[in-house]
Amino acid sequence: MAEKRYCPYCHEEMEYWLAPPETGWGYIYVCFNNKCKFYRNSSDNIKNKGEDQRHFAARYGEDPANNFHPINILAYNPFVKLENG
Numbered sequence: 001m002a003e004k005r006y007c008p009y010c011h012e013e014m015e016y017w018l019a020p021p022e023t024g025w026g027y028i029y030v031c032f033n034n035k036c037k038f039y040r041n042s043s044d045n046i047k048n049k050g051e052d053q054r055h056f057a058a059r060y061g062e063d064p065a066n067n068f069h070p071i072n073i074l075a076y077n078p079f080v081k082l083e084n085g
């Protein structure tokens, strides 16, 4: 049963989202706000893993099956160049 959860970084309502099966997460809450500072700042942490990773960032999520433990959801980030340029 979905409940309303709000991102602690941008305070937008998070989506109740079925994660890809390989993640093993099942339904999780995810902040899909492209302006979220967690998402916007996360690419810095991933950048040093290589050229191909530069456009990926982590969205903020919470796992309801694990007491809403915070998790990072890797996602394409088209804003990286804007921020660095």
Ligand SMILES: [Zn+2]
Residues within 6 Å of the ligand: 007, 008, 009, 010, 011, 012, 031, 032, 033, 036, 037, 038, 060
């Ligand atoms: Zn957010």
